[in-house]
Amino acid sequence: MKKLLVLLLLGSSVAYGQRNFTIEETVYGPAKFAPKSIPSAKWIKGSDAFTNLDSTYQNLLIRDVKNNWQPKPFITLQEIQTAIGTAIPNSKITLKRFPTNYQWIDENSIKFTTAADKKTYTIAYNIKDKKAKVIHSLADAQSTEAATTSTSKTAYLNGNNIEIIAADGTKTVVTKDTINGVVNGTGTVHRNEFGIDKGMWWSPDEKQLLYYRKDESMVSKYPLPQWDTRVATIKDIRYPMAGMKSEEVTLRIFNTETGEQVTLQTGEPKEQYLTIVTWDPSSASVYVGVLNRGQDHLKLNKYDSKTGALVSTLFEETSSSWVEPQHQLAFIPNKDDQFLYQTDKDGFNSLYLYNTQGKLLRSFAKDSIVVTDFKGFDEKGNKAYYVGATNSGLERQLFEVDLKSGKTTQLTQTNGVHNAEISGSGLYILDQYSNSTTPNKLQVITKKGGKTNALFTAGNPFTGQINLPKIEFKRFTSADGKTPLNARITYPPSFDPAKKYPVMVYLYGGSHAQMVTDRWLGGVGYFDLYMAQQGYIVFTLDNRGSDARGRDFTRVTHRNLGEAEMEDQLVGINYLKAQPYVDAANMGIFGWSYGGFMTTSFMTKHNDIFKAAVAGGPVMDWKYYEAMYGERYMDTPEENPEGYAKTSLLNKADRLNGNLLIIHGAQDPVVVQQHSMDFVQKAIEAGKQVDYFLYPTHEHNVIGKDRIHMYEKIAKYFDNYLKK
Structure with a gap:
């Protein structure tokens, strides 16, 4: 049986020379302290060998079973550079390191993209003759993001139109x-x-x-003010509410x-x-x-x-x-009349085998496993592979399906989140995973017999540098008493259960997102770690409606977004309030987008819990949100007037209690600024005070250097109201 409680101790709070994160590291820390790995490891097509870059990023190495998966020199950066110089005379293409975006075309050729001369080049390199050729080169004005390439031609966007070269x-x-x-x-x-x-x-x-x-062209234009000229202008986007x-x-x-x-x-x-x-x-x-x-x-x-x-x-x-x-059909190799289709119609997203006449040949639904990433087939088309969510969504494991018998086999066993790829023959698994105690591990698993060859195990990147909190996984039962819920508590370093600490609840709560998994750091964000280092208990829970738990876990929110979600969050919040080390009079809540909607919902519908809150890019009324997402969960305002009224926060601004900071990107094309502006107006009419901050040039998320500014503002806001 899987453990329901995992305790993760990350470093000693008394180790000499260790320090807390800086506010800048809340943004740049994930790159700075990323666990080490073997970079760009990829199976060679049609082979039981794989390649990866060396630590200098100057050479491509090859590994195979004959050499016990030990690296051997394969392709050098200089060879690639020389080939490019021959293929493109007078080119300004200068590669400073081997392209990390390389892909195997076949067992003898790779391709990669690089930029130079205000162009983006896609280049193929043949290993045998050591020659390069340009598959295509597109000017900056041409959309390489939309480009799709055959072996002889490339389709791309030039403005709103398609061209082929x-x-x-x-x-x-x-x-x-x-x-x-x-x-x-x-x-x-x-x-x-x-x-x-x-x-x-x-x-x-x-x-x-x-x-x-x-x-x-028939969709309403939505105006986004632009302030980069002396007289502001309007940028119109099409936004179907x-x-x-x-x-x-x-x-x-x-x-x-x-x-x-x-x-x-x-x-x-x-x-x-x-x-x-x-x-x-x-x-x-x-x-x-x-x-x-x-x-x-x-x-x-x-x-x-x-x-x-x-x-x-x-x-x-x-x-x-x-x-x-959500997923294209996957045709079976060597059987052009059969394909796999993914659906959660029977409870959990699973694979179903159909023929091209529409006949269901076999269901591969397996217990409560949720297929999260289909990995393809072996060369003969007898087996299919996928990564599935297990252990109530905490883990990701690799599975094999025998398409003829229907037998499903779990190929990875260690608890954690695995990202695994199968060799062409299906005999070997290149497995990279992490869990609460393993920052990163890369290994090759021999499928027959399960032998593992450990290639690389990363050390703790924080050791001797950062004074890290401890992270604890918790499991609760949903408000309806039926379903396990995963949660995470991050404690301040040198946590003393005899003391009382203020709390920051960080939540999202919406569909297609999962905050708590059994991977390195447990999914904790660096701002959460920073706030714990500043003396806060930081709490996160995945309520019903969130991802990787199956159809019924999600569908409970239908036509009433936010209601079941808040009920589940209250289970965790009430647990916190009952703990002797929690200062229940000084609790805060923070969320962005759907989390901003949840945050504001708490500050109006359950307004006696949190003393301070920060709602970023919040949905305030679902009738202002776009049709594709909004109508899936809420139907239309005409079809569900009661649901829209119940979930709207505009008609509840008079219930606002406590200190609420709303942050919004003025260029937000997802949750348009009208949401927060209308709420502020309703608060004014109700005589309620709201703090408001706008990032003029940002869209739905505040990114780059400005994100440091945002996190500093949020941290100070909570400090002002929650610290005595």
């Missing part, structure tokens, strides 16, 4: 839209929900380019041989979501998850790539709350 430099213009609000090939379709992170896909035969065309007119998206295919284009006939209504877009291995068909705007009815449709016509609906998935497709 061939290896010989020939350019083809794919789209020529000039309408404000029409964008082609972008991965920002549907505001990046539903796992969407790209907007263009080459067909397997590399002759057809599939792409999104987003028309948001819940219940309002949303974007209309289509999928198109461009044939590079004929120049013809077709539009997939995804039908009406136009306001729907086109998700999990996947090419058939034959290039003859495209599969699309067509999700209604209400997000409770999904159809997996198959379309003819030549005509765009609907071929068939393979299956449908419905829910009383929401259906949330």
Whole structure:
């Protein structure tokens, strides 16, 4: 049985020469004190060998089982540089270190990107002949983020339109839209929900380019004031609020041989979501998850790539709350008529094997494991691999699935969070993991027999330098008495249970986020560590609604965001208040985005707990939030008026008690500033005092050097009100 309580002691508070973090290290500390590792370790395609960079980042090393995984010289930076000089005469490309972004194309070739001459180059290097060639070079004005490359040509964005450049430099213009609000090939379709992170896909035969065309010209413009000129100007963004007119998206295919284009006939209504877009291995068909705007009815449709016509609906998935497709189909190697589909329809996100006629062949759902990262197949296509959340979400372990028998085997065993990759043959596992006592460990596991070869174990990067707190994992039971909840307490160094300490509760609480895991530092942020060093008890709990715990754990929030979440948070808060070392009269709470919504909810709905609070980028009323996310959880304001009224904080500003600091980025395109401004106005009308700070140039998150300024402000705010 897994331990429910883990105690992590990080350093002695009396060790000579140790110190606390500086406020600058709350931002730069994660890089400065990152546990050491073997950099850029990657399996070679089609091989049971892998490569990694040496500690100087000047050489690529190779490791294989024949040499007991010991490193041998393989490629030098100088060889790469010489090859580039030959391939691109008079080039200004100067590599100061071996490209960490290298990828294996096949067992003889790598590719990588680098920048020079106001261009971004993608370069391939052949190991056998030691020659380099430019796959493509794109000017700064051309979007390399959206670029998608076949072996002979590259599609990229130039403004809102798609162009293709061939290896010989020939350019083809794919789209020529000039309408404000029409964008082609972008991965920002549907505001990046539903796992969407790209907007263009080459067909397997590399002759057809599939792409999104987003028309948001009918979506309301939202003004963001710009103060960089003497007279301020307005930058408009398209922002579809819940219940309002949303974007209309289509999928198109461009044939590079004929120049013809077709539009997939995804039908009406136009306001729907086109998700999990996947090419058939034959290039003859495209599969699309067509999700209604209400997000409770999904159809997996198959379309003819030549005509765009609907071929068939393979299956449908419905829910009383929401259906949330997140992952492309994964076709089985050597079986073009079978694929894996991911869904949580049976309770936990799992793999399901279907054929291309829509018949379910096998479910690979396993106990309460949540598939978090699909890792692919072995070369023969007999096995599939994934990383799954286990131990009530605390851990990530690697699993193997036998596609024929359905047998599932856990391949990693040590508790913690594993990031593991399988060699092409499926015989070896390159496993990197950390847990509460292990900063970082890299090992190769021989699957048959489970033999492990430890390649690298990182030491504690704080030893002898930083006066670290202790971190304790806790487990509570949800407010409904049914579900375990994971929590974490960070204690001040030299913690004395006979003393009383002020508290900072740090929370998020929303979906697709998990704050507590069994990894190095337990998921604690450096600002949390800093505040503990300043004498605070820092507490974090993952309530129902957060990630990696399954369908029912999440769906309890439907149409009433914040309610079950606060009930669960109160379980942990009441525990804290009962501890003799907690100064219950001096407790604070801090959260950002959804956490800002939760923070303000506590200061109005449970307003007798916290003396001080900081709400960053807070949602104050869900009717102001965008349709894709908001309507999934709340439906529309017209469909759920009671829920919107209950969760709105604008009509509860008169209940505000205690000291509340609201921080917002003036350029926030996610939680627009209207949320906090309207709350401040309601507070004024109610005679309530609110502290407010604006970061004029930042969007949803305050980043860079200004983040140091923000953390200093938050720390001082809590000190002013919570320290006697």
